[in-house]
Amino acid sequence: MTPQPPENRDKDAGRWSDLGRPPLNAAALRRALVRPGSLWTSLDVVPATGSTNTDLAQRAARGEAAEGAVLVAEEQSAGRGRLDRAWSAPARSGLFFSVYLTPRVPVERWGWLPLLAGVATATAVSKVAGIDTALKWPNDLLVTSAGAAAGPAGERKAGGILAERAGDGVVVGTGLNVSLTAEELPVPTAGSLALAGAVSTDRDPLLRAVLRSLEEWYGAWQDAGGDPAASRLQEAYAAGCATLGRSVRAELPGGDDLTGEAVAIDGDGRLVLATANGVQRPVGAGDIVHLRPAPPAGTADGAGQQG
Template sequence: MTAASCARGRCVQGAGHGVTPAGAASSASCDDSQRRRSPCGAGYDVAVTSSLPDAGRIAAVLPSATLWRSVEVIETTGSTNADLAARARAGAGEGAVLVSKEQTAGRGRLDRQWVSPPGTSISMSLLLTPQQEFPQWGWLSLLAGMAVASAVGELAGGGAPVSLKWPNDVLIRGRKVCGILSERIEHPDGARAVVGIGINVDLAADQLPVPTATSLALEGLPTDQSRIVAGVLTHFERHYRSWQLRGNLRAEYEARCASIGAELTVILDGDRRVSGTGRGVDEWGRLQVTTATGIETYPVGDVVHATLA
């Protein structure tokens, strides 16, 4: 790990090449023009230009008064969530951001594997100390999804439909481009939360984990990873501060969530399945489904999958 330099009130760390001051582009940023084939049936190639994440470039875009006290970019790790969780247990406070260019042992919900080949995905984790009561922490994954959707929507300029699928997926044209995992970390001074975000950026069609996934490159969207990370951080902070004040962001979330108003199959532990229509989310971020017997409410921890019909 490199020593940290503080710029504009926060610490900025480069990855394996010394300290990068905020506002300066690192020589480690790698521009790589590649061609990707769309999986969406069009069969066309799109030329994309990608730049790997750089801590200085990310920090330079963030406002001077920001929640994010340190932004670190590393070359590779098993899991950014595991790394940041270890720091949280050691006493690290709110506002740390860890981004890796490669993740070899990442986890999604229910211990699903999340692995990103070098340079093809954004693997990032955020360290938070929410002041809300723990039952409200279910909102953290939803807030992260809203932040990614806002950042990707800006990249698309309104040209690609970006939506959310409860509880932790971001979709472009109905295909998954991002997954999220939030974890509670115990500490004597108070519990912390680590929010992990994985975004498919430069994955080719034959690299996608499932046929229903996509990547920013395949959608013809900009793939500047520093810009994307900065956008996610900016939007997450805005949503997070609103949530801390208001307790929930139901209207904002429901407006972007494809699960609301859709026919759903909710798969619970033991492979029990419930069919119904997505009604909304409650004040704790739990999914409400109108079924044949009435309105059922499901917390994230009880749901294996909530599929759109």
């Protein structure tokens, strides 16, 4: 074998310096997912980008993205959550991807797409990683930290979903912390599959499982004309939603808030709160700034609470 020049060896050393986080195998992913009859029509993996949602939305606006396009980044420098909140993680430590969908159902039912993606992701993660997952309405994936090195045991946010209108459809982006260590967590309330005791942090089978689950749920939802009850999406989301049954405070634009017990997810994907005066009031994802646990009776409003 011919020895490599020093500059090439240095380049390869940088690329493979974190052997516990190998790059995704784009060719293998395409062979497994992009095939005749599949929802997925293309799959691209880029080393780094600002935001896969932004990139795919721009392609859709230019008419360059067909339904089923998938864009994956090994690293994002400007990943976004709901309300443009930042999302960051080390390279190859998670799954950062967006898909383009053009639903053939009434537009007023498109608001179910981020909830559908949450159900699909939670289902796939539970099967492949072998851990318990839950959904925090409207767009977070929770895992249970094992404690010890991960910090205090409890529910932690390990993923988030962001859906945005683009072109003739919707770009749905997902960020999922896979192998982050406790020291790498962006905030104390975050978590990762590894810290939750995942049996595997291999991102290739995880991504395949999430996309196959998403295809399955999306197909059932479309076959039902976008009806969340007939497709069993509403039932599945409610069954996996950790928010239900808890007292929460919804912080609304303008500084107002609404406190009550989360009792249901209605047919429009809104969270229904039962207030102290006996009124049940639905709130939509676009109506809230934060959804937090309600403070215990007798404490200062919001004391010690975290989003």
